[in-house]
Amino acid sequence: MTEQPTLPNPKNEHIKIYVNGKVLPREEAKISVFDSVVQGGDAVWEGLRLYDGKIFMLDAHLQRLMNSAKVLAYENVPSADFIKKALRETLAANDMQDDVHMRLTLTRGKKVTSGMNPKWNQYGCTLIIIPEWKAPIYRNKGLKLITSSIRRNNPQFLDSKIHHNNLLNNILAKIEANYAGVDGAVMLDMNGFLSETNSTNIFLVKAGKLYTPFADSCLPGITRNLIAEKAKSIGITCIEKNLSMTEMYTADEMFTTGTEGEIAPVFEVDGRLIGKGEIGEISQQVQKLHLQLVEELGEKI
Numbered sequence: 001m002t003e004q005p006t007l008p009n010p011k012n013e014h015i016k017i018y019v020n021g022k023v024l025p026r027e028e029a030k031i032s033v034f035d036s037v038v039q040g041g042d043a044v045w046e047g048l049r050l051y052d053g054k055i056f057m058l059d060a061h062l063q064r065l066m067n068s069a070k071v072l073a074y075e076n077v078p079s080a081d082f083i084k085k086a087l088r089e090t091l092a093a094n095d096m097q098d099d100v101h102m103r104l105t106l107t108r109g110k111k112v113t114s115g116m117n118p119k120w121n122q123y124g125c126t127l128i129i130i131p132e133w134k135a136p137i138y139r140n141k142g143l144k145l146i147t148s149s150i151r152r153n154n155p156q157f158l159d160s161k162i163h164h165n166n167l168l169n170n171i172l173a174k175i176e177a178n179y180a181g182v183d184g185a186v187m188l189d190m191n192g193f194l195s196e197t198n199s200t201n202i203f204l205v206k207a208g209k210l211y212t213p214f215a216d217s218c219l220p221g222i223t224r225n226l227i228a229e230k231a232k233s234i235g236i237t238c239i240e241k242n243l244s245m246t247e248m249y250t251a252d253e254m255f256t257t258g259t260e261g262e263i264a265p266v267f268e269v270d271g272r273l274i275g276k277g278e279i280g281e282i283s284q285q286v287q288k289l290h291l292q293l294v295e296e297l298g299e300k301i
């Protein structure tokens with residue numbers, strides 16, 4: 001008998017997963033080998049977080065999912081209401097309220113034959129919801145990063161504004177981070193400016209101001225956009241600009257943003273301590289702001 005692999009959280013052994021209208025135990029939740037996500041990584045996705053029975057910024061996530069599906073010319077895309085109902089059913093079946101992350105994937109669907117041509121997709125989209133127990137763990141941890149040799153996709157090749165499942169670009173960067181024994185990798189754009197990490201957006205703090213890279217090569221993260229917009233409500237200016245590695249190494253503070261990891265302080269990049277190598281004042285203020293926004297902007301499901 002093969003040994004059972006260790007799960008990051010053993011509670012996730014018994015989760016139930018939604019696939020096209022059915023909520024099934026994880027081992028029974030399956031999609032076709034003819035699905036376009038298997039054939040060509042042809043899918044779009046969102047990561048959602050559930051706080052106290054409410055999904056944070058749900059409409060913004062569904063809007064981004066719809067936009068990604070539109071750019072990729074998906075047909076028979078389920079409506080936002082349909083997806084909300086599916087989320088409700090999935091969370092109810094799992095009796096989940098808090099400390100939950102959901103991966104929502106929409107593929108172009110099953111094909112009548114293998115290949116890349118969307119003409120072979122004649123069954124409509126496939127909708128998958130994987131809800132897992134994942135408490136936020138990065139609030140105080142302090143990340144160590146490296147800078148990857150892999151550049152983040154530029155719109156000339158594959159626009160990072162599409163939140164798609166062609167993740168090899170990010171996975172190659174993460175492999176470099178794994179070999180270096182750190183938490184993640186900063187990815188640069190084609191001109192050598194900071195773009196984002198392999199899975200989160202980046203903010204630097206310098207002389208009391210926030211700086212974040214232009215959203216030209218990075219995913220314009222929902223958390224990134226919200227923090228950039230709301231920082232002024234706590235008296236902090238946020239500036240979007242091209243940022244170099246030198247500006248990163250000499251920043252007073254640095255943190256990453258994302259739905260899953262929230263506001264995560266960065267203590268070290270490429271062996272250089274960022275600031276004092278501990279969570280800074282502004283990062284703490286932004287974390288507080290984020291938790292306040294979580295309370296205000298969650299949708300009861």
Ligand SMILES: Cc1ncc(COP(=O)(O)O)c(C=O)c1O
Nearest residue numbers: 199200201219221222223258259
């Ligand atoms: C590459 C990448 N950057 C940033 C983010 C953070 O985006 P958000 O704040 O919308 O979760 C994600 C999340 O999926 C991501 O995949």
